[in-house]
Amino acid sequence: MDTLARFWRSTVGRKALVAVSGLLLWLWVVLHVAGNLTLFSGPAAADGYAAALRRAPAALWAVRVALGVAAVVHVAGVVSLACAGRAARPRHRTPARRASTVAARTMRAGGALLLAFVVYHLLHLTGGLFHPGFLPGHVYDNVVRGLRPTWVASVYATAAALLGLHLFHGLWAAARSLGVWPERAARRGRPVVALVSAAVTLGFASVPLAVLAGWLR
Numbered sequence: 759m760d761t762l763a764r765f766w767r768s769t770v771g772r773k774a775l776v777a778v779s780g781l782l783l784w785l786w787v788v789l790h791v792a793g794n795l796t797l798f799s800g801p802a803a804a805d806g807y808a809a810a811l812r813r814a815p816a817a818l819w820a821v822r823v824a825l826g827v828a829a830v831v832h833v834a835g836v837v838s839l840a841c842a843g844r845a846a847r848p849r850h851r852t853p854a855r856r857a858s859t860v861a862a863r864t865m866r867a868g869g870a871l872l873l874a875f876v877v878y879h880l881l882h883l884t885g886g887l888f889h890p891g892f893l894p895g896h897v898y899d900n901v902v903r904g905l906r907p908t909w910v911a912s913v914y915a916t917a918a919a920l921l922g923l924h925l926f927h928g929l930w931a932a933a934r935s936l937g938v939w940p941e942r943a944a945r946r947g948r949p950v951v952a953l954v955s956a957a958v959t960l961g962f963a964s965v966p967l968a969v970l971a972g973w974l975r
Contacts, residue, residue: 769842776835777932779828784925786825791961797974798964801898808897836869865927868920875917882910901965902974911966918966922959926952 765771796803811818878888882904886892889904905911929951968974 769839772835772839775831776839779832779835780928780932782828783825783832784929786821787921787925787958791958794965795961797898797901798968801896804898804901805896809895833869833873836866840866865924868924872917872920872924875913875920878913879917898974902969905966905969908970911970914966915963918959918962921962922955925958926955929954 766775793807796807881887882889883900886894886900889900891903892900905914930948965974
């Protein structure tokens with residue numbers, strides 16, 4: 759525990775923890791997208807997939823706890839690094855503007871919005887709050903009914919776009935923080951990261967868009 763505390767007090771250590779926790783959350787996102795795509799195979803496939811997960815409650819809760827810890831470490835690390843960076847910046851000096859991508863500029867605001875969306879999403883499609891006609895265990899019907907209002911589907915599609923931007927910058931930054939890619943290799947790898955992020959975005963956005971289009975009913 760003392761070693762972990764010393765690791766946390768180090769800026770390099772916190773960056774590594776943010777990177778590792780972010781990669782764990784990214785892995786869950788990919789698996790979550792794969793689970794969402796079972797909706798296109800119909801109610802039996804989607805409900806059966808959810809039922810299979812519930813048949814292993816110990817493993818399911820272990821994953822939930824691990825994700826919760828990763829999320830806390832990730833958010834706390836990002837906030838801590840941001841505060842440290844702000845404190846180290848000279849107060850009476852205007853920082854030079856540097857070239858920055860849209861993804862990088864929206865990381866903090868986008869991350870906060872994504873966190874708010876995750877809370878709403880869990881309350882909406884897991885807890886049944888703000889959801890008319892919620893039926894426990896009926897995943898397909900709950901998703902279709904829950905996303906049928908245009909504004910709700912729009913919120914989910916917008917969150918998918920924010921997630922894509924967050925992943926694009928986050929995956930690239932994580933590889934650099936962990937020393938996986940040197941600077942030149944990182945620039946060459948950006949198209950791969952962009953492709954992965956776009957695939958995740960399309961995977962998540964496909965469900966609310968399909969509900970709006972009437973393909974899932």
